[in-house]
Amino acid sequence: MYLSRIPLNPARAGTRRFLTSPQVTHAAVMSSFAPTDDTGDHPPVGEGRVLWRIDRAENNIHLYVVSPTRPDFTHIIEQAGWPTTSTWATRDYRDLLDDLAAGQRWHFRLTANPVRAAMDRVVNDPTVRGRATGLDSDGQLQWLQRKATDHGFELGQCVSGDGKEPDVIITDRRSVSFQRHSHAVSLSTATFEGTLQVTDPQRLRAALVGGIGRAKGYGCGLITLAPA
Known part of the structure; x- marks a missing residue:
């Protein structure tokens, strides 16, 4: 790689x-x-x-x-x-x-397409996924927390006036529309920066080379690490 x-x-x-x-x-x-x-x-x-x-x-x-x-x-x-x-x-x-290990702390950056797949209410079938919808900033942070669990890391914590909260911020949010062949495509993206701690090196390794979330062909999903 x-x-x-x-x-x-x-x-x-x-x-x-x-x-x-x-x-x-x-x-x-x-x-x-x-x-x-x-x-x-x-x-x-x-x-x-x-x-x-x-x-x-x-x-x-x-x-x-x-x-x-x-x-x-x-x-x-x-x-x-x-x-x-x-x-x-x-x-x-x-x-x-190869050097990833449980317990390591890293600074990370990720641009992702955090969306929620709405269930189709007309069909009323829980196995049918509706059109993906964008999220507000709070929903995007909650999306990242869920993805962290799936991909072998947990978000760092920082102390605030209300206690501890995830050590991550959204540095950029964008909506972009473009043409793909004869079709119009719309994407909502968010760029996250913060610290993480490795919980499962194998899963995090897979995320680093395979991406996180949707729209990987369109500039989303790449997470990079730097020393914390």
């Missing part, structure tokens, strides 16, 4: 397309891998899947990609980066994945 970081130039038209259309970014990211079959498709093989996320901090914009095989982002740099001065950084992700 590999983790890559690509700087994007906010003045380039290509960057603006990436920021407004997850479909365009998805296509560009998947084109970073050599075709692996006779159809010319670009499905990287190996453990995990391709995940990506765009981080924005004032005028600093970076595209992060996790992938089973080593990528080549030359075309992205040419379209949306600084071709004459900056390229990208790719490092082997295996060391971090």
